[in-house]
Amino acid sequence: MNDTSTPQVEQYLDQLRKRLRGMRAGDVDDILAELRAHIAEKTSAGASVQSTLSALGTPEQLASEYVTDGLLARAELSRSPFRILNSLFHIATFSATGFAALLATVTGYTLGVIFVLGAFAKILHPHTAGLWRIPDGYGVEYSLRMGFANYPGPGREVLGWWIVPLGLVLGYGLIILTTRVAVWGVRKYRASRPAPGAAR
């Protein structure tokens, strides 16, 4: 295998490895070994290193194929927010739209978690947690409290125990919705890239 490890190939694979961070180390090694074998096969059949590498695409393009393909596969299997965020984070490093999608997804998940926490906080701190309506001299302020602060004197708690089912439904709903939208966005992103079979 050493005959194909030219500096050009090593540089290409190094750049690819950097962009595949976040995938399991064993998987990355396997991917790189497979591409190394591909390059060896092509060059020993007479192709130049240059043309072989450019047929694979830039390390950025290839990494994004792996990361988004991996994201879809994993999202289809588990739909775990952690995995989706992890993969979106990688797309965000080479695409502005990906960055926006990452921000939106983080916001969606954060709000979802806050709503769920609000529901649990009510159970732990029945008297101080909840959605409070507090007059503050100028007008009225709404504040979602987890119950660690003091009893907000002039305020009035709005939802009562309703915050438990509402928080759970809204929170989990938002988390599921965010996951759906993120997976949909990644599918659109995949479809928007040059398709296989398009002009090379």
Next chain:
Amino acid sequence: MPPINPGDELAPDKWEAQLRRGCLEMATLAALWDGRSYGLEILRRLESESDLIVNEGTIYPLLTRLKSLGLVNSEWVESDSGHPRKYYSLTFAGRTRAREMAETWKKFSSSMSKLLAPLAKEGPR
């Protein structure tokens, strides 16, 4: 009628590329039906036995994805050429899925052919 932009979904290149893209998973599973094969061999087979022209940068991520979905397995095998090759083979789930896809394709293409038959006869106006 406004002209079709090159970026539109119905622009000839784009439409055809979408159509091919949708077939790629099925074609790759079909290429493994008769036994194990490695990336470059699958690629050549798709090019010679179907109209699919697949980028080299597309087939490897696709195979990785099929593997993480449990449709194929992979193993490293030493070859006469001096470097090991990563061979893929269909799992039981992969065989089942491939057969389902083939059936869907057959039904779909025969009814679509019926619908399209008059167009092929008359030719373009």
